[in-house]
Amino acid sequence: MDQRISIVTLGTDDLPRAVAFWEAMGWPRKARKFDAIAMFQCGGLAFAIYPFDKLAEDCGMTDRGPGFGGFTLAHNVRSKAEVDALLARAVANGATLQKPAHDAFWGGYSGYFCDPDGHPWEVVYNPFMLPGLDGSVTLAD
Numbered sequence: 001m002d003q004r005i006s007i008v009t010l011g012t013d014d015l016p017r018a019v020a021f022w023e024a025m026g027w028p029r030k031a032r033k034f035d036a037i038a039m040f041q042c043g044g045l046a047f048a049i050y051p052f053d054k055l056a057e058d059c060g061m062t063d064r065g066p067g068f069g070g071f072t073l074a075h076n077v078r079s080k081a082e083v084d085a086l087l088a089r090a091v092a093n094g095a096t097l098q099k100p101a102h103d104a105f106w107g108g109y110s111g112y113f114c115d116p117d118g119h120p121w122e123v124v125y126n127p128f129m130l131p132g133l134d135g136s137v138t139l140a141d
Contacts, residue, residue, distance in 0.1 A: 005045060008073065009037075011052030011064075012117045017094075018049045021116050024093040043135045052117075072112070074122040076131045080109045086123045087111050095121075 012018040019029060019038045027047075031039040038049040056062055077083055083101045090113040091097050098120055101111030110124035129137050 007046040007048055008042075009048040009050050009055060010115075010117065010119050011055040012049050013052055014116070015049060015051055017116055021094050022047075022049070025089065068120075072120045072122050074124055076124055076126055076129060076135075076137055078125070078130055080125050083109055083111060083123045083125050087113055090115075090121070090123075 010018075015036075015038060022038070022040060023029060027040045027042075029038055030041050030046075036050070036054070040047045050058075052064070056064070075086065077086060080101070087097060087101055094116045095113040098112035098114045101109060101123070104110050104124075107128065108124055108126040110122050110126075112120055112122050114120050129139070131137055
């Protein structure tokens with residue numbers, strides 16, 4: 001298996017609300033010919049939003065389970081100020097501040113918001129893993 005993730009798909013209980021949130025965050029919707037799913041280009045990765053019940057059915061699961069789902073999504077930025085600004089923008093557009101931005105023990109700065117469907121997103125300034133001009137990150141050996 002090649003080391004690649006092609007699409008990250010998150011379930012939503014309200015597709016129009018989820019689309020409105022991500023568009024308000026500055027992410028233009030792509031592949032609009034598919035009404036039942038919303039897709040966004042994220043560098044070399046696609047990000048999709050799909051109704052939760054249909055996503056669960058598609059992968060053969062039916063129970064969401066309570067609480068933390070065992071994953072987070074991260075958005076790396078180039079400065080502490082960008083972390084603060086992006087967290088504020090997310091909250092202003094309907095997200096919930098999960099954990100305020102703070103100096104992390106490992107030398108970075110990060111905070112978390114939960115999107116309107118409760119998915120946790122870390123906004124992080126990592127001085128050891130700054131995003132390239134295209135937003136991509138490269139891991140050191």
